[in-house]
Amino acid sequence: MAKWIQGTVVDNIHWTENLFSLKIDADVDSFTAGQFTSLALDIDGKRIARPYSYLSSPDQQPIEFFFYTAVDGLLSNAMVKLKVGDSIWVKQQANGYFVLDEVPGADELWMLGTGTGVAPFFSILHTEEVWQRFKRIVLVHAVRTEADLRYQELVQALTEKYADRFRFQAFVSREVCPGTITGRVPAAIEDGSLEDALGLQLDTVRSQIMLCGNPDMVKDCTEILKARGFTKNRRRTPGHITVENYW
Numbered sequence: 001m002a003k004w005i006q007g008t009v010v011d012n013i014h015w016t017e018n019l020f021s022l023k024i025d026a027d028v029d030s031f032t033a034g035q036f037t038s039l040a041l042d043i044d045g046k047r048i049a050r051p052y053s054y055l056s057s058p059d060q061q062p063i064e065f066f067f068y069t070a071v072d073g074l075l076s077n078a079m080v081k082l083k084v085g086d087s088i089w090v091k092q093q094a095n096g097y098f099v100l101d102e103v104p105g106a107d108e109l110w111m112l113g114t115g116t117g118v119a120p121f122f123s124i125l126h127t128e129e130v131w132q133r134f135k136r137i138v139l140v141h142a143v144r145t146e147a148d149l150r151y152q153e154l155v156q157a158l159t160e161k162y163a164d165r166f167r168f169q170a171f172v173s174r175e176v177c178p179g180t181i182t183g184r185v186p187a188a189i190e191d192g193s194l195e196d197a198l199g200l201q202l203d204t205v206r207s208q209i210m211l212c213g214n215p216d217m218v219k220d221c222t223e224i225l226k227a228r229g230f231t232k233n234r235r236r237t238p239g240h241i242t243v244e245n246y247w
């Protein structure tokens with residue numbers, strides 16, 4: 001069984017009232033970009049643990065995670081209060097199959113995430129492998145409000161480094177925000193507005209798609225993509241869609 005190790009909080013960034021990131025010093029085992037580990041705190045004598053995707057890439061220290069404080073959420077509302085120097089339990093070994101090894105080869109990789117579901121994509125985008133395997137990469141980050149649109153500095157750095165090989169599109173659903181698509185991702189796949197905005201077409205030969213975050217977004221996108229001929233990736237029957245549901 002994977003071992004708990006003690007990590008030390010080196011930064012707690014409060015982006016908004018209910019969105020934050022933790023940077024943690026912890027001697028974790030090597031992991032694959034896209035995987036998650038478990039974080040835990042001892043609350044009222046009980047160890048409360050939940051899975052969290054690495055936002056940092058395997059060669060980055062400290063390790064980093066991006067959180068939403070769930071309404072009445074036990075662990076997220078305790079972690080948001082952590083201060084620099086506080087301890088947090090981290091599972092030494094990572095888990096999960098939301099990794100490039102599970103994604104068949106193609107020209108283009110589309111990464112679609114809601115909320116904190118963008119985290120594993122940043123981990124993957126900071127590896128050399130993803131740029132060796134795909135000619136072009138699209139990152140879509142869908143959030144409720146403009147204030148939820150974090151890590152834009154990473155998006156900017158990727159745009160500068162990879163130029164036309166990297167395309168980013170933000171969705172903001174609950175306010176109108178210039179430079180973003182207003183609404184939800186599945187509708188914009190269905191009516192073609194996402195592809196129009198990016199100047200790239202989803203194609204069953206050229207495209208692989210990774211979906212992460214809100215399970216309703218994952219489900220709705222999968223249904224719309226299936227109607228266009230895309231299929232889910234399974235070990236024995238490779239397809240086009242690889243998913244990670246956060247709840």
Ligand SMILES: Cc1cc2nc3c(=O)[nH]c(=O)nc-3n(C[C@H](O)[C@H](O)[C@H](O)COP(=O)(O)OP(=O)(O)OC[C@H]3O[C@@H](n4cnc5c(N)ncnc54)[C@H](O)[C@@H]3O)c2cc1C
Pocket residue numbers: 036050051052053054065066067068069070071072073074075076077116117119244245246247
């Ligand atoms: C593979 C994986 C990776 C994940 N990565 C991240 C990440 O990087 N960042 C992040 O913020 N979260 C992530 N999550 C979600 C995370 O594990 C917790 O579910 C979340 O932080 C809520 O925990 P909590 O203890 O605060 O709330 P809980 O005490 O577990 O629940 C609070 C209330 O919210 C509802 N609830 C419970 N769980 C969920 C849920 N997951 N979603 C919506 N409502 C819920 C319940 O009705 C409950 O009353 C991930 C989940 C999975 C499965």
Ligand SMILES: NC(=O)c1ccc[n+]([C@@H]2O[C@H](COP(=O)([O-])OP(=O)(O)OC[C@H]3O[C@@H](n4cnc5c(N)ncnc54)[C@H](OP(=O)(O)O)[C@@H]3O)[C@@H](O)[C@H]2O)c1
Pocket residue numbers: 067068069070071073114115116117142143144171172173174183184185186213214216217218220246247
């Ligand atoms: N983010 C997490 O990791 C996490 C973890 C646990 C719990 N939660 C819970 O999720 C809630 C808020 O989290 P959040 O704002 O980060 O994420 P969210 O509610 O999933 O919203 C993020 C984006 O996903 C969109 N969306 C919702 N349903 C969709 C669907 N069926 N198809 C396509 N897009 C869809 C939202 O659009 P709309 O504005 O139109 O809904 C919004 O633009 C809280 O109640 C929190 O407790 C989040």
